[in-house]
Amino acid sequence: MERKCNNLPFLLLMQTSKVIHNQIKEEMAKNKLGITEFSV
Known part of the structure; x- marks a missing residue:
């Protein structure tokens, strides 16, 4: 069962955090x- 996130600010924060994390990993490598x- 998949639940949809109804909290848009939280969803945007988590997506932004993931992008930043990936960029840091790329720069470190x-x-x-x-x-x-x-x-x-």
Whole structure:
């Protein structure tokens, strides 16, 4: 059973968060950074 999210602001926040997370992962891989180096 699939439920549809009726809370548009929450849905937009989660979608935006996912895009940002993916972009950070790409930049880390491109610059050969681990999580520690990125965090610094």
